[in-house]
Amino acid sequence: MSKKMEKKYIPLAEFFQNATQSEITLTYEAIENIMGQALPNAAYLNLSWWKKTKPPLTHYQSWFNANYHVMDVQLGQSVTFSRLKQTGIDENDADENTQTSIIRPIETEDARSFIRLQEQIYAQSEFEYYEPNVQHLTVQIIRKQMAEWRKFKQQTILLCIVNGEFAGYSRITGYKEQRLQHGATIRIGVLKKYANNGIGTALVESSIKWSQQNDIERLEAIIMAHNTKAISLFEKHGFTVEGKKVHSVKIDNEYYDEFIYSKLVR
Incomplete structure (x- = not known):
């Protein structure tokens, strides 16, 4: 049974639910601004923290549940998220300049x-x-x-x-x-x-x-x-x-x- 997502990641989940871009790059500072919390040390030190998609840790659900996955990580600097293509949705309709x-x-x-x-x-x-x-x-x-x-x-x-x-x-x-x-x-x-x-x-x-x-x-x-x-x-x-x-x-x-x-x- 999967664990419930930690409360501190709920604002990040809301951000990705609101997002329409096919690709989003966020600095670590931007992610922490969205959350209102500091990322754990593991997020700064380990690529595996961003790439995981299984419990017991559940932070990944904040983007995974909105159909995004981590495409690239520059440790301590930025993370690029890409939206998985969905049947019936034209990716050309997404405005890359959209402000989420x-x-x-x-x-x-x-x-x-x-x-x-x-x-x-x-x-x-x-x-x-x-x-x-x-x-x-x-x-x-x-x-x-x-x-x-x-x-x-x-x-x-x-x-x-x-x-x-x-x-x-x-x-x-x-x-x-x-x-x-x-x-x-x-x-x-x-x-x-x-x-x-x-x-x-x-x-x-x-x-x-x-x-x-x-x-x-x-x-x-x-x-x-x-x-x-x-x-x-x-x-x-x-x-x-x-x-x-x-x-x-x-x-x-x-x-x-x-x-x-x-x-x-x-």
């Missing part, structure tokens, strides 16, 4: 990468509250926050990873006060290079689903009034305006209003 993505909750190993992603978004966006390098976040601070989230269970960060690269995030922040615990705020950030590729839509939809699974009934988003793309995104998903905060943000001596959007998700 997954969205998953942040893991402890993601702390440093998340800080870097957030700082990149701060540097690119005119709609963030912070300028780059002013929060002075550290890996220890993020990991301490994550420990609190696990106790509280109504806060998280969802990461969007495209072809092994961190592309965006959704931060869902719940309330500790008992009478407010049915609600949470949501804030989306996407790297400019991945704008207009459906990443924002996927993050909002995943945030709604996560909230429904974690007993959150109401989501709220605070959006700058001139951020028309974000307004369109949230309105498309059923968020409605509840009010306006006048002159709530001051950037370079100019004042900007903000809209309060909300949606009942349960």
